[in-house]
Amino acid sequence: MAEKGVRIRIVSESVGKGFKDANKSLSLLKKTLGGLGIIAVTKQVVDLGVAAAKAFAADEKAANRLAMSVKNLGLGFETPRIERYISELSAMSGVTDDELRPAMQKLLQTTGSVTKSQELLTQALDISRGSGVEYETVVNDLSMAYTGQTKGLSKYYLGLTKAELKTMSFTDIQEKLTNQFKGGNAAYLDTYAGKFELISTAAGEAQEKIGGALVESLMAAFAAGDPQEFVAKIEGLATKIADMVATAVFGFKKLYYLTSDQAILASLNPFDDYEKDVVKIIDIQEKMFMASFKTIKMGYLGSMPVGIYDSPADIAARKAAEAAAAKRAKELAKLTAKSTAEAKKKAALDKAAKTLNLEAIGIEAALKGKISETDRISLNLQKAILEGNGTLAEKLAKDLETAIKNNALLQAALLATPEAPNPFRNWKVPPLDYGGNKLGTPLPPSFTPPSYPTPSPNPQGPRYTPPDMSNVPSDSFLQYGPSGGLRAGVIAGVNPPAINIKVEVAGEAVAAVITQQQTNDSLSGSFNTVNRTNRFAAAGFIPA
Amino acid sequence: MPTEITGAIKARKVLKEFNPDLLKEIQKEMRDALKPIVAQAKGFVPASSPLRGWQKSDRFWSFDSAEMRRGITYSIAPSRANEQGFKSMAQLINRSPMGAIWEAARKPQEWVGPKTGSGKTRLSKNQSRSNNPDAGQQFIAGIGVGVQSSQGYGRGIRKAWAKDEGKANAAIIKSVEKLVRLAESKING
Numbered sequence: 001m002a003e004k005g006v007r008i009r010i011v012s013e014s015v016g017k018g019f020k021d022a023n024k025s026l027s028l029l030k031k032t033l034g035g036l037g038i039i040a041v042t043k044q045v046v047d048l049g050v051a052a053a054k055a056f057a058a059d060e061k062a063a064n065r066l067a068m069s070v071k072n073l074g075l076g077f078e079t080p081r082i083e084r085y086i087s088e089l090s091a092m093s094g095v096t097d098d099e100l101r102p103a104m105q106k107l108l109q110t111t112g113s114v115t116k117s118q119e120l121l122t123q124a125l126d127i128s129r130g131s132g133v134e135y136e137t138v139v140n141d142l143s144m145a146y147t148g149q150t151k152g153l154s155k156y157y158l159g160l161t162k163a164e165l166k167t168m169s170f171t172d173i174q175e176k177l178t179n180q181f182k183g184g185n186a187a188y189l190d191t192y193a194g195k196f197e198l199i200s201t202a203a204g205e206a207q208e209k210i211g212g213a214l215v216e217s218l219m220a221a222f223a224a225g226d227p228q229e230f231v232a233k234i235e236g237l238a239t240k241i242a243d244m245v246a247t248a249v250f251g252f253k254k255l256y257y258l259t260s261d262q263a264i265l266a267s268l269n270p271f272d273d274y275e276k277d278v279v280k281i282i283d284i285q286e287k288m289f290m291a292s293f294k295t296i297k298m299g300y301l302g303s304m305p306v307g308i309y310d311s312p313a314d315i316a317a318r319k320a321a322e323a324a325a326a327k328r329a330k331e332l333a334k335l336t337a338k339s340t341a342e343a344k345k346k347a348a349l350d351k352a353a354k355t356l357n358l359e360a361i362g363i364e365a366a367l368k369g370k371i372s373e374t375d376r377i378s379l380n381l382q383k384a385i386l387e388g389n390g391t392l393a394e395k396l397a398k399d400l401e402t403a404i405k406n407n408a409l410l411q412a413a414l415l416a417t418p419e420a421p422n423p424f425r426n427w428k429v430p431p432l433d434y435g436g437n438k439l440g441t442p443l444p445p446s447f448t449p450p451s452y453p454t455p456s457p458n459p460q461g462p463r464y465t466p467p468d469m470s471n472v473p474s475d476s477f478l479q480y481g482p483s484g485g486l487r488a489g490v491i492a493g494v495n496p497p498a499i500n501i502k503v504e505v506a507g508e509a510v511a512a513v514i515t516q517q518q519t520n521d522s523l524s525g526s527f528n529t530v531n532r533t534n535r536f537a538a539a540g541f542i543p544a
Numbered sequence: 545m546p547t548e549i550t551g552a553i554k555a556r557k558v559l560k561e562f563n564p565d566l567l568k569e570i571q572k573e574m575r576d577a578l579k580p581i582v583a584q585a586k587g588f589v590p591a592s593s594p595l596r597g598w599q600k601s602d603r604f605w606s607f608d609s610a611e612m613r614r615g616i617t618y619s620i621a622p623s624r625a626n627e628q629g630f631k632s633m634a635q636l637i638n639r640s641p642m643g644a645i646w647e648a649a650r651k652p653q654e655w656v657g658p659k660t661g662s663g664k665t666r667l668s669k670n671q672s673r674s675n676n677p678d679a680g681q682q683f684i685a686g687i688g689v690g691v692q693s694s695q696g697y698g699r700g701i702r703k704a705w706a707k708d709e710g711k712a713n714a715a716i717i718k719s720v721e722k723l724v725r726l727a728e729s730k731i732n733g
Binding site for chain 2: 004
């Protein structure tokens with residue numbers, strides 16, 4: 001039972017039901033046609049179609065990827081031109097369009113310019129052939145170099161150091177590469193391997209159109225010829241066969257309708273023009289198809305562009321895109337130059353920092369220490385050399401030479417000086433004794449150490465005279481003894497005798513101070529309003 | 545043409561068996577992709593009949609806005625195989641009869657007139673027997689212009705599908721691919 005309503009089927013999977021039915025019908029058809037010998041012919045045609053369809057599908061996929069990339073770069077109108085260029089380059093160089101398309105995509109994304117990309121694409125061919133490096137790698141290296149990353153270029157042995165490569169502009173690098181690998185592709189195509197590759201590529205391209213089986217037969221027929229001419233012939237033949245295929249398909253359609261039941265019935269009816277109408281309609285359809293197939297339009301059929309003409313708007317847009325790309329290239333060059341200059345400056349600074357900072361500081365520190373005169377001159381000389389002071393350095397060098405000579409002379413003189421005699425060589429040590437016993441000899445048991453008399457006080461020496469205390473009141477030193485210390489029975493801080501102090505102040509002065517204090521206490525209120533309720537009031541009034 | 549993915553139905557079964565939570569997660573993603581289209585399509589349904597003669601009545605094909613809106617829905621369960629043997633993993637559906645008419649009407653039927661026959665003598669169901677020879681054309685002109693989408697001409701789900709510009713399609717394909725991948729990883733350990 002059919003499903004109700006209108007449906008949008010989003011993701012489907014074949015479960016084979018329809019195909020089983022189709023297979024039943026097909027086997028029936030095979031039986032019928034097998035007897036007529038049509039199957040063998042049909043199989044060849046189908047195989048051819050399958051091969052061609054596969055090649056076409058793969059080619060279209062790659063072309064669409066490039067077209068999308070170009071469109072995203074805002075250069076959608078350039079797609080036909082790019083396709084045409086790739087097709088021509090492929091035929092000329094023997095590199096397949098499957099390789100050229102991703103390469104073109106990379107370069108376009110990097111440069112943003114179709115012209116520049118085409119130039120680099122061609123140059124990459126020469127470099128690849130000349131150096132033996134793979135085409136894709138060469139394109140990668142060129143893309144990187146365009147943005148200032150020259151690391152990959154060392155493999156081409158350009159005779160440049162890494163530092164030189166870094167400081168060179170892309171134009172200079174390109175020139176260097178051109179000089180080294182110019183004509184690489186042409187030379188390669190002169191070889192048998194090159195010719196073979198050219199033919200293989202051309203055959204591959206043709207296979208995309210009309211299928212491998214047919215191409216093989218064509219190659220067998222024309223293999224002995226010139227490769228370029230052979231490619232041209234294949235192109236022409238492919239187009240003709242494509243036309244023939246279309247004619248044959250529409251012919252089959254006519255046959256199908258003209259052999260139908262309705263047509264047979266109509267043929268019996270002189271008033272029914274069914275057959276004529278069918279032929280007429282199919283002819284119109286064929287004409288429309290051929291017109292649409294060969295019509296001049298923007299775009300491409302598979303990998304081959306058909307009838308491309310630039311409109312003024314396209315030309316203007318191309319100019320604008322090229323200008324933008326050139327501007328970007330200039331900016332990149334400026335950036336490279338700037339970064340190179342900065343790198344140089346930084347390198348110089350680093351070098352200066354390394355030498356000056358370490359060496360100069362070391363010299364200054366050494367000069368401050370205790371060093372010999374020769375060392376001082378030597379350090380000053382190093383300092384002068386670091387500072388680039390030639391005059392001083394020359395002078396100091398002479399001084400140093402003199403000092404070294406003097407040192408050598410001094411050393412020689414010192415070496416020549418005879419050994420000095422001991423000044424005490426004739427001095428006799430007097431025998432010392434301790435109580436009559438010589439030093440270093442054991443004491444006899446009867447030895448008595450000598451005694452020394454204590455000195456008696458000198459009656460003639462100075463004596464202490466106590467001070468005169470006759471004028472001091474008798475109770476002033478009650479707590480002190482005659483020698484100045486606390487008297488007997490007095491303990492410090494426990495029972496010191498009381499000391500009475502009598503202060504005599506005038507009564508009026510004391511009264512005045514008390515009155516003033518009371519007056520101040522009676523004051524109340526805020527800082528700007530002071531009220532006194534009465535002279536000696538205990539509480540004040542604070543206004544709201 | 546719907547995108548064809550191989551092994552999706554089997555993968556769904558595997559995931560349902562071994563990791564139903566993950567399947568629910570993926571189904572949620574699919575629902576999230578389809579819901580906005582359904583909501584938009586429902587918004588395209590006219591509030592009242594655009595034609596006087598098509599107003600709400602007892603007849604099953606009469607214009608009922610609420611019923612038409614209810615009929616616009618989606619499905620993420622595998623469908624039955626169609627005549628070509630394809631099962632769909634996700635569908636947008638305009639289910640109601642009047643909704644389907646409103647959705648897809650584009651070419652008027654051939655007018656044969658009221659006297660051409662009826663019942664057993666009727667020549668074809670696809671012929672108009674109205675008194676008015678221009679009835680079909682007038683009906684189509686009256687219900688408004690639709691949009692040509694990748695799934696055909698339509699005014700409801702097909703219009704919403706066209707307006708979505710393939711976003712939902714991409715999301716569903718992604719989800720189904722994820723489903724297949726997860727099931728494969730489950731099978732391969």
